Amino acid sequence: MSAPATLPHPFVHPPRAGAAPLIDPVALARLLAAESPILLLDVRPARERRFGHLPWDRAVPLEGLATALADLPTDRPIVAYDHLGFRARAAAEFLAQRGFPLAAALEGGIDEYARAVDPSIPRYPADDPATGLMLRQLPRSESGCLSYLVADLGAREAIVIDPGRDSAPYRELLGTHDLALVGIVETHTHADHLAGHAALHAATDAPIWVSRRSPAAYPHRALADGDAIRFGAEELVAIETPGHTRDHLTLALRDQLFTGDTLLLGACGRTDLGDGSPDLLYESLHDKLLKRPGATEVYPAHFGTRHALPDRYVSTLGFERATNEALRLPSREAFRAYMTEGWPPKPADFDRIVAENLRA
């Protein structure tokens, strides 16, 4: 087989010097099916391994990698994996520096492998039963949109982020888990699809929260930087991240970020549909989001080919910092050029969609 450096990777080009090559789950499955002599290395902490692991792998937590080098093969590829790809990438880069030229990292981690290749592998519970936090991601495959429901299961209170127009999936989750909806949050004024806050508000009477900068004409509560919406013992904290639009908010819950269109997987939202600004987006990304720890989980608002994005739903800041083409540009000027050149034509009806989404 060829070295992992030549493995296909559709979203990253070209890798920065010294970066570990990535392998996507489908390509890895192909190699495993062909019985290629690769070593799978689980670099997660031991406590995470109980969720499940890949077959025929070896567990060497990232922290113990330096002392395990003598036991690792230098003559066959090593594919490191973890939950979402951040630790695996660090492991592969470490191995490459220590004389293992065939080290690669599994993109998207075991979570993506389970989703894309092998549903029999248990996916991480997004819910945290120990603390009663529930986190559900609701993809809409027809539009490539992602919305979220978070809840405190002890207090039975929930918040929905960026709902779609059909409120049935949210109402069903609320009903199944006996949850009261205490807030509906729009990360920003969407220009690519009709927003669902009005339908969900009509069904539940929950208040709608948007940025203080939003020109929304419907009744809403305004969020400024650092404001929190409480649900039970938890809180969703607003981070103003203007750029994609002026009214864009990222929402933080513990070490998870709901990044809307500010940070997507492998990319960021365009700034030319409405009142966006490449400079503001650059500052939001680098001065606000990327200051956070690499293990911070990233939950975006879009996925899939419809938006020229990978068919993945979740990442980490560390993985995006290393692989996202919008974050790897060498300067603000380069970012400005990236945001103003080479984008597909604007959707014909985005003005009408924005107006409809702001309507009272």
Ligand SMILES: [Fe+2]
């Ligand atoms: Fe958007």
